[in-house]
Amino acid sequence: MRNRKGLIGAVVVTALLAIYVWAILGRARGLVSTGEPVGIAIGIGVLLIPLLVIGLIAWEFWLAVTVQKMADELAAADELPVDDLPRSPGGRIDRAAADAAFEEHRARAEEHPDDWRSWYHVAFAYDASGDRKRARAMLRKAAGMYRAERKAPR
Structure with a gap:
């Protein structure tokens, strides 16, 4: 089985974000339900930011899944990039x-x-x-x- 630490970390951070979005949605609903134009405007603004973040995270997950599929295909064909560049004693690539x-x-x-x-x-x-x-x-x-x-x- 492949190392899934990165995936687990991403899922945990995404779950924490989901909790945050849930809390923000409650605040936004409260602002919109005031009926005041300023409250409604702020509530809509508060809603848009988490939705934008969710979209960006979904886009990054989609990229990550695609890159993993590409890496799997390259690995099967023995064409993965090889990190064989010379390094300094500190580990920096020349x-x-x-x-x-x-x-x-x-x-x-x-x-x-x-x-x-x-x-x-x-x-x-x-x-x-x-x-x-x-x-x-x-x-x-x-x-x-x-x-x-x-x-x-x-």
Whole structure:
């Protein structure tokens, strides 16, 4: 069985958020039920924030499930990214080596722009280079391509 600590942590945090949202919904309902225009406006605003948060969390869970499916498929094909970059004694990845590896993955992705696997590898190369924002963007791109490939008629 795979290590599920991350999933368990995410579920626990989401459950705590659900309790928070439940409490907020009660407050928002109370504000709206006052009948006062200001109370109604504040109540609606209080409702929108948790709904936005719930939507964002659902989106992240959807991404996580897709990335796990992608990783499982890559693992089955023995194509998972390998973390073999040289490290300092403190454990930091050698920046020059990470940049060189990134260039290899970027070039492969440019050669195969419609292959989600290449963008998945670019995402992990960005992560190794320390650019988490672009790494997430590339994971989202790869996940979108993966989902589209699964929906396409064969």
